[in-house]
Amino acid sequence: MALDERTEMDIAGEAAQPYARRGACPTLARPMPTGDGLLARLRPQGGVLTVHQCAQLAQAALLHGNGLLEITARGSLQIRGLRPQTVEPFAEAVDAAGIIVSPNPVIELPPLNGAEFGDVADAAAMELLLRDRLAEFLQAPGLAPKLSIIVDGGGRFDLADVTADIRLLALSADEWLVAIAGDGASARPVAVGTADEAVTAVGDVLKLLLSSGWQKRCRDIDPERLVSVFTDMHAISRHPRAGATRSVGMHRMAGGMAVIGLKPRFGQIHANDLLAFLAFLGDLDVSDIRSAPDRYLFITGLSEESAAAVRQSVERFGLSADSDDLSSRIATCAGAGACASSFYATKALAETLIERCPEALDGSLDLHLSGCAKGCAHPRRALTISGAANGYHLVLDGLASDAPDAQIAGSDINSAIERLSRLIKSERQAGESARACLDRVGTAMITRALRQE
Structure with missing residues (x-):
């Protein structure tokens, strides 16, 4: 066939x-x-x-x-x-509200896309072109529900650290690179050409996916079939991107303008706090608001003076402009009081971790506080504290649903966090990260320390 x-x-x-x-x-x-x-x-x-x-x-x-x-x-x-x-x-x-929400699959653009951010081609226009020309294939039920497509206009701000099934990168105003299955450095180039040729190539990738089986991802495409469609792919050079320029704080732009990156503490904000923040922005000259990977929020169009004023005021709205804010290093779900499935208040425990065990928050560890075994906030391996009917389950390197390495009574969780802090402080060697320290001392020593009275 x-x-x-x-x-x-x-x-x-x-x-x-x-x-x-x-x-x-x-x-x-x-x-x-x-x-x-x-x-x-x-x-x-x-x-x-x-x-x-x-x-x-x-x-x-x-x-x-x-x-x-x-x-x-x-x-x-x-x-x-x-x-x-x-x-x-x-x-x-x-x-x-005039908010246009395109159907799945999601096509992701760098949050700061456009000529004013250094893009060499119009990523937003390319998204519309893909949706117009390839609507039949993009809406096919045979596509994987989490199929991901990234369109990068080639500017200062990118999504090079975000993986995707299909990536389009503008090499110039007239030339696009199409690559599959990876991030900005690892994705495999399959085609390069004009905008029309790039759209055709994406359509060919979608056809390959649909003919490969139900809801396959680009990593599943047979290499021989891939080469049979993209016969010149091995001659195409990779164009690795340096990595995203995304961080909290102020980014200075041309002409005295600025962008400020913010993070809701623990990735969540209440509508009342957001409305109060937007009212505060009403006195400033703001162009727009853009959400970004890693739970960022960017405010664009500000003068440098206005950006500085925003930075000084955001904490009262539940936002942070501090790159050293330790809350950004903990993944938390909604928690008790917001979710009926949760056995504990995750954000309150996160604040306890920040106060009593900052040694674990050097950025080397993935930390996940999950109110129950579903693990909604972080579906990847981490040092996980999961809520249960009998207290807390500690998984040193795994998912919230994994068998616990230690069980902690509800009344003992604060003491257990303090014991973890003392263990890292006493065992960490010069220049060693928290993760390297815990990996070295091993599960048996960690669980024994957590059980000490």
Whole structure:
């Protein structure tokens, strides 16, 4: 069977396959059940919101959800606490605000995209071109629900450290590189050419995916089949990117303008705090607000003086402009009081960790505080404290659902954190990170120290 014939069968087979996809992401139209109601995830077209649109979104989160908004690890926005009867009114409020939410798959742009940020080509225009020309393939049910596409305009700010199935990188105003299965350094180039040729190449990759089997990822494409479609791919040079220029604090731009990067503490902000912050911004000359990977929020169009004023004031709104803020080194879920599935207040315990065990927060360890075994906030291995009916489960290097290395009674958690702090302080060698120290001393010594009275 020819490639195009097999692809047509996958596209036409939509009616035979229900939506309920394993591992599907929550969307505005299909929110996901969680412990605190339904969770909707959205990414505004181009990743850009005006201050007014952001305020309308916050008001809708208050009216139709529980008022909690989050920025995900890949920079999408999440609204928590929706109910079945408020899903449609919330979506209508988003539409009334003029917020355009494109259908899946998500096409990610660098949060600071555009000529003013050094882009050599228009990434937003390329996104629209992809969606227009390849709509039939992008909406095929045979695609993996978490298929990821990145369009990088080639400027100062990029997504080189974010992995994707398909990457488009502008090499110049007239030339695009298409690569698959990796980050900015590891993705495999398959084609280079004009915008039209790049779109055609992406379409060919999507056809390969659809003909390879149900919901396959680019890493699953057979190498021989890949070369049979992209016959010149081995002659294409890699163009590794240096890595994202993303951080909290001020970024100076041309003409005396500035961008300021902020982080909601623990990646979450209440709508009331966000509305108060937006009211504060109302007295400043702000262009727009953009969410970014690693749970960042960028405010653009500021003068350097205004950016400095924002930096001095954000803490009272639950935001941080401090690159040394230790809260950014802990992944937490909504926690008790916000999620009915959670056994403990994750953010309160995170504050205890910051106060009593700063030695663990040198950036070398992934730390995850999960209110239950589902591990919603960090689906990867980490030093995890998971809530349970009998107290806390400590997993030294694993998921919230893994068998615990130690069980800690609810009343003993603060003492256990202090014992972990003393262990790192006493055992760490000169120049050694917290992770290297714990790896060296080993699980048996760590669990024994945590059990000491």
